Amino acid sequence: MKAVFVENAEQVKVKEVNRPNIKSDEVLIKVIKAGICGSDIHTYKGLHPFRKPPVIMGHEVAGEVAEVGNDVSKVKVGDRVTVEPQKGTGESEGIMTGNVNYSDERLAPGMGEWLGTMAEYFVAPETLVLSLPDSVSYEKGVLMEPLAVGVHAAFKGEVHPSDRIAILGAGPIGLLTLAAVYARNVKSTLVTDVFDYPLDIARDMGARTTLNIGGKSNWVTEAKEIMGGSFDKVFITAGVPGIINQALHLLKKGGRIVTVAMFQDQQKIDIEQLQQNEKEIVGCMTYNRPDSEEALSIIEDNKIPLEKVISHQLPYEQAADGFRMVDKKEDQSVKVLINFDA
Incomplete structure (x- = not known):
């Protein structure tokens, strides 16, 4: 073969x-x-x-x-x-x-x-x-596995419909995490990327708004201004340098970050942001059977x-x-x- x-x-x-x-x-x-x-x-x-x-x-x-x-x-x-x-x-x-x-x-x-x-x-x-x-077509069937990653991320994030959510990275996993979040009736979502074309897809898939952060040093402030405040949950779906601290500064006090992306390099953490504001960083690794079944249900719906x-x-x-x-x-x-x- x-x-x-x-x-x-x-x-x-x-x-x-x-x-x-x-x-x-x-x-x-x-x-x-x-x-x-x-x-x-x-x-x-x-x-x-x-x-x-x-x-x-x-x-x-x-x-x-x-x-x-x-x-x-x-x-x-x-x-x-x-x-x-x-x-x-x-x-x-x-x-x-x-x-x-x-x-x-x-x-x-x-x-x-x-x-x-x-x-x-x-x-x-x-x-x-x-x-x-x-x-379910074969084309959509092949999306079950990566969508299960997004479903598990939403589970680890303890997503609620009223949450204000940021998804950092509009690659396939970021977009499918958006789908998993949207399937939980979350409407207040912002998706970031450095290219416009995946952000167009994010809007088509239910993102309330998007932000191209390419070349912007103050994009964290801009994101919060667009959404009217800090975020309840931030999903990191692009493992780029500095993204952990940027996510921490997006987050409200007591909010939660879910790390979905693969990281190749060490990340620094602003421990003051983490500790004094009781923010959380939660690891997220693949999925389990309930996530796969939910992903297949989302596809079938x-x-x-x-x-x-x-x-x-x-x-x-x-x-x-x-x-x-x-x-x-x-x-x-x-x-x-x-x-x-x-």
Whole structure:
């Protein structure tokens, strides 16, 4: 089968590999769509903390069941599915509490023997496979996983409809966090970015207002003036230098920051802002099954135009172009899907 590899930093190739075999509790999925995620770009650039080249890329997927193991009972050949792509292994706090994202040995596609989703076929345990409702297209189905990240962020933020919320970064995760917040009936939202085109999408998806902060040194003050005061919750979806302290200065006393983005560098914290004003910084790591189920429900409800996040769909032969586009923000790229259905 054909598979998309990152062989070295910024080197993407399509290679022929053996079609994987399945175990008795596993499902073989014929991949229709796979998404390029921000964490995939970290791998592409050689910066990911645990997913290292050479590796078959991808963890976002939607496809059709091609084969099932002898012990599989919840899905059958021909079913349309997506996957919650994380495994908790070993005896750990995550396994004991049901929070797979807490697991001491958490596995994701592209780690060890678990191959990534950017291939003609992908294997997942039955326990991680979710059926797609008939009304949900493969394009939207592939958004379940990144939307679950936004849903978990909203959960960690303890979002309430009356909250005034800022989302810092209008990449796919920022936009899907906006969707998760909007699904909780929050109307007072501001989304920031350094490009106008994703902010246009944010407004289409329900953001009350947006702010291009490119080249602005006083954007924190401007954001609070636009919204009529400080924010109850701030979601950081772009891990850029200085963003923690900027978020702290956006926040009201007793407010909460949720860190959703991946951070490559250390961040300084204004401890006076944190302590004297009883502000909170909360970590946020992937999702758990309730988040995935809620994400799928939001997609099925079809009340939010999630398809606007998808900017490009490319055949797998052009995967290298897709990674470059996302990395360099070329051609107004946001979420780029890699197609295997030709």
